Amino acid sequence: MSSLLSSVLAQAWVAPTIDWHAIAPELVLVVGINLVLFIDLWLDDSKKWAMATLTGFVMVGAFIPVVTLAVIGDDVRDAIFDGRYVVDEYALVLKGLFLLVGYVVVLMSQTELEEGGYYQGEFYVLMLVSVLGMVMMASSRDLLSVFVALELLSIPAYMMAAWRKRDPRSNEAGVKYYLLGVFASGVLLYGMSFLYGTTGSTKLTEIGAALTGDLSPMQVLAVVFVIAGFGFKISAVPFHTWAPDTYEGAPTPVTAFLSVASKAAGFVALLTVLYLGLHGAGEVHGPLIWVLAALTMTIGNVIALRQTNIVRMLAYSSVSQGGFILMPLAFISDGAAESALRAVVIYLLIYAFSNLGAFAVIISVARRTGSGEITSFGGLMSYAPALGVLMTIFMASLAGIPPLGIWIAKLQSFRALIDAGTDAAYVLAVIAAVNTVIAAGYYMRVLRQVWMAPAPDGDTSPIVTPQPVALALGITAGGTLLLGILPGLVLRFADLPDLTGAFGL
Amino acid sequence: MNTITNDTWILSVGTFLPLVGVLLMLFIPGSEERTHKQIGIVTSAATLAVGILTLLRFDFDQSDKLQFFVDSxxxxVISSNYTIGLDGISLPLYFLSMAVTFLVMIYTWDNMPDAGNPKPFIMLMLILQVGMAxxxxxxxxxxxxxxxxxxxxPMxxxxxxxGGxxxxxxxxxxxxxxxxxxxxxxxxxxxxxxxxxxASFSFAHLAEAGALVDRDVQIWIFAGMFIGFAVKVPMFPFHTWLPDAHTQAPTQGSVILAAILLKLGTYGFVRIAIPMLPQGAKAWAPVIGILAVIGIIYGALGCLAQTDMKRLIAFSSVAHMGFVMLGISTLTEFGINAALFGMVAHGLITGMLFFVAGSVKHRYHTLEIKRLSGLLIQMPRLGWILGFSAMASLGLPGLAGFWGEFPAILSAYNPNFGLSVGLYRTLMVIAALGTVLAAAYLLWLYQRTAFGRPNPEFTATPHPVGAGVDGEHHDVHIHDVTPIEWVAWTPFLVAIVLFGVYPQLMFDVMDPAVTALVEQVGAGIP
Known part of the structure; x- marks a missing residue:
């Protein structure tokens, strides 16, 4: 024992060279978290609104190094931590997305928290922590860092879901999310331990190198467990049962955050693990993901059709959209790896804008109507035409109608399927095409209320949209329109050679 | 495909100009209804002016080539370009869309649908025009x-x-x-x-490369396109949305739907599905032909069963588009020319019929055929216009409808590329019977609504005191064609006669492009 210690001590300790610039976004967030925490301690209750502003600045501050990194280097910075934590274009695009989503959610939360009389400082701390987890997720290339990032982004989210602590439904939301989330983490961790046990490494590239040829039964089980674990995070059917209750019970900005950022982070983790670690196990996860995608989009859609509450409807619609995002991943071993990766990244980027926008409209309208029913949108066009038009843009985008945002994402997903060109891919494409129509049915139902129904109770007093929410609406609507008409802007990100190069394609 | 790159701005401006009006209207409150209507008319007039300029700059001697070509x-990333151009096949439809939108805008001046609120209505119409053009x-x-x-x-x-x-x-x-x-x-x-x-999504590339795709694959791909376009046309059995949509739509919507929107489907067949998948087209042609003829007969029988004037006109669209599709399915130059002509003719004639139906509804507040009679006595001019349009619709020689139907039937006598002659001649005979049915339902409609004595319920003294703003209207109650209606309708009527008497005007433009198209299809069929 003592000899071991002395031999360790005898080695000269060399400080690892740390690329400070590469991890600057994370550092800014860490500093910001502490700052918010401390300032909140000494801040008078009447000045708590400042926390939102500060949090917004932290997000923007973390965004700056992301931009500088993107501008400076197309060289992959993987020197940090032995290639287990990589900052490449792929990571940067997604970090940018998470920070932007975080910023928009802060804008949306501000009035909601102020008016609801909730704890504000703590909320923003938790949100920053969650965003930090997401930002880390984009760079993680090791089972451990993937898992740590996943927990870092999930645990604060459990608490945020239960933020309306006097509302039983919000408590239900938090508890349900927590229990199922922890269960999923357990399943995931179990699968990861099998992967480590059978390949001898936690580094994803090494797992990928070891996981080729015929898989042992244990490895098959590991792959299934890992996919199932992520299935909870991305609320894929049949692991979606927490989503509607959690989405409905949680405060609306938190729901927006969960359905966009948290889900995107789950997909990022799945992408990284699939492409780096499990690409040799396509025979196992290909059919598995095929089934998951088909079920997810179909069942999510069919249940969404029956919803009368708009948040629940969006919850199920987001389940179904998850199926569309998932669908190209079923064919990464069939020659569609590159187009599938591109499709998923594009989808996540554009979906964020449209879905956040829809929630921002809901927040504005619900401030006056105080209702979550779809019928409460009746006659919106007649007394709040601006919100009506915005809702039209977001709903039509979610339905995939050109030239609004998501059409290009859907196109990319279909494209990846047809690129794979197998019979299974064509079948899935037709299933997806039918689902597009079903989805249009419920998105149009909202628009039917907005345009064609009379206002409930004849109440047509104008709606006052708070300034931050208006800004959030502006950002999301601008993004939805711009990316729909000139998709080249964002497609370029996904086409950078490094994006695919990072995964060795 | 040869292209000419002159006046590259003209198509983009002509297409996107309506958006300028939309932007302008965004900043004007909805209560200023007159201003919105004015902006609508001015914008669509400016668009039409660009359209006329396009006609003037179009080189009619080279109408088989894509002109005003832009490829930027x-x-x-997905190899999709902003590639636009105009040739003899698309020019008539492109121009028609501009003209119809302008005339519909004028009609809207006096005839806003009951729900009111012209701001979004006109904005939607302008956006619609962008999509169509x-x-x-x-x-x-x-x-x-x-x-x-x-x-x-927008629709x-x-x-x-x-709507209704x-x-x-x-x-x-x-x-x-x-x-x-x-x-x-x-x-x-x-x-x-x-x-x-x-490699590319461009039409020219796909028309060349598509022909080399395996025959079985072509048939499958054609099936996908077939459903997409057939719903839009609409072809039997995908037509069931049409009677509902047409009947419920406001007059303006019905006119645009009939005149332009349905043509997107047939245009898609001619421009995309057939030249890009020649073997698929050949395999599917008999199916299209049979469905087209079923549509002709079914639409006509449907018309005979209708009690609502607008619904009857809607069903007649199913029959007319059947003739168009029959012409296309022969894959002959003759048939496709006839189909293209039929598309424009149907747009003008059925558009006109929907205008008349809208005006009748506006005056009588009903379109039930049973309750209408004696239009010729109460409103002689409107009655005559209805008669004129009905004659045109049933294919009377000398009016535009004839040149869409007659050559389409004739073309089935001798289908191209070894399609079964026996089948097509049978189809020809059945389609010819369809024209008899068309005469039956249109004349019967005319007889019931225009002849006879006016229904007493509409001749009694009007409401004693007209309420509110509409008071004046109620006093006159049933009035003949208004000046605004004359302005909006005259171009339709003139065009129906003009193309009826001198069809060469349009055939000359289309024929070179169609010839080139059929040659290309022929090259792709071994």
Missing amino acids: EWIS GSFIAQDLILFFVFFEVVLL YFMIGVW EQRQYASLKFFLYTMFGSALMLVAFLALFFQTGA
Whole structure:
């Protein structure tokens, strides 16, 4: 024992060279978290609104190094931590997305928290922590860092879901999310331990190198467990049962955050693990993901059709959209790896804008109507035409109608399927095409209320949209329109050679 | 395909100009209704002016080539470009869309649908015009798809907000049917893209490369496109959305739907499905022909059973589009020329009939054929216009309708590329019977509504005191064609006569392009 210690001590300790610039976004967030925490301690209750502003600045501050990194280097910075934590274009695009989503959610939360009389400082701390987890997720290339990032982004989210602590439904939301989330983490961790046990490494590239040829039964089980674990995070059917209750019970900005950022982070983790670690196990996860995608989009859609509450409807619609995002991943071993990766990244980027926008409209309208029913949108066009038009843009985008945002994402997903060109891919494409129509049915139902129904109770007093929410609406609507008409802007990100190069394609 | 790159600005300006009006209207409050109507008329007039300029600058001697050609980068990552151009096939439809939108705008001046609120109504119409014009100039599949879909939402809202009693049902049905068609169409487009080597979405490239795709694959891809376009046309059995949508839509919506929107489907067949998949087209042609003839007979029988004037006209659209599709399915120059002519003629004539139906509804507040009679006595001019349009619609020689139907039937006598002569001659005979039925339902409609004595319930003294703003209208109650209506309708009537008497005017423009198209299809069929 003592000899071991002395031999360790005898080695000269060399400080690892740390690329400070590469991890600057994370550092800014860490500093910001502490700052918010401390300032909140000494801040008078009447000045708590400042926390939102500060949090917004932290997000923007973390965004700056992301931009500088993107501008400076197309060289992959993987020197940090032995290639287990990589900052490449792929990571940067997604970090940018998470920070932007975080910023928009802060804008949306501000009035909601102020008016609801909730704890504000703590909320923003938790949100920053969650965003930090997401930002880390984009760079993680090791089972451990993937898992740590996943927990870092999930645990604060459990608490945020239960933020309306006097509302039983919000408590239900938090508890349900927590229990199922922890269960999923357990399943995931179990699968990861099998992967480590059978390949001898936690580094994803090494797992990928070891996981080729015929898989042992244990490895098959590991792959299934890992996919199932992520299935909870991305609320894929049949692991979606927490989503509607959690989405409905949680405060609306938190729901927006969960359905966009948290889900995107789950997909990022799945992408990284699939492409780096499990690409040799396509025979196992290909059919598995095929089934998951088909079920997810179909069942999510069919249940969404029956919803009368708009948040629940969006919850199920987001389940179904998850199926569309998932669908190209079923064919990464069939020659569609590159187009599938591109499709998923594009989808996540554009979906964020449209879905956040829809929630921002809901927040504005619900401030006056105080209702979550779809019928409460009746006659919106007649007394709040601006919100009506915005809702039209977001709903039509979610339905995939050109030239609004998501059409290009859907196109990319279909494209990846047809690129794979197998019979299974064509079948899935037709299933997806039918689902597009079903989805249009419920998105149009909202628009039917907005345009064609009379206002409930004849109440047509104008709606006052708070300034931050208006800004959030502006950002999301601008993004939805711009990316729909000139998709080249964002497609370029996904086409950078490094994006695919990072995964060795 | 040869292209001419003169006046490259003219098509983009002509297509997107309506958006300027939309932007302008965004900043004007909805209460200033007159201003909105004025902006609508001025914008669509300016668009039409660009359209007329396009006609003047178009080189009619080279109408088989794409003119005003532009090919600039759009979404380079998926090899989709902003490629636009105009040739003899698309020119008539492109111009028709501009003219119809302008005339409908004028009609709107006096005839806002009951739901009121012209601001969004006119904005939607202008956006609709962008989608329609764009579909006819697009020379890239993805670009075409985007424009094709832009049309969807404005029409959904026009029917759903300003339509009749069943408007919500009708608009949703319209929307879901079209959405279903276009989703499968998109899959087919992508399949074609990958089967041709994933190089480009441009029409010219796909028309060359598509012919080399395996016959079985072509048949499958054609099936996807077939559903997408057939829903839009609409062909039997995908037509069930049409009677509902047409009947419930406001007059303006019905006119635009009949005159332009349905043509997007047939245009898609001629421009995309057939030249890009010649062998698929040949395999499917008999199916299209049979369905077209079923549509002719079914539509006509449907007409005979209708009690509502507007619904009758809607069903007659199914029959007329059957003739168009029959012409296309022969794959002959003659048939496709006839089909293209029929598209424009049907647009003018049925558009006109919907105008008349709208005006009758406006005056009598009903379109029930049983309750209408004696139009010729109460409103002689409107009665005559109805008669004129009905004659044109049943294909009276000397009016435009004739040149769409007669050559289409004739072309089935001798189908191209070894299609079964026996089958097509049978189809020809049945289609010819369809014209008799067309005469029957149109004349019967005319007889019941225009002849006889006016229904007493509409001749009694009008409401004692007209309420509110409409007071004046109620006093005159049943009045003949108004000046605004004359302005909006005269161009339709003139065009129907002009193209009826001198069809060469349009055939000359289309024929070289159609000849080139059929040659290209022939080259792709071994």
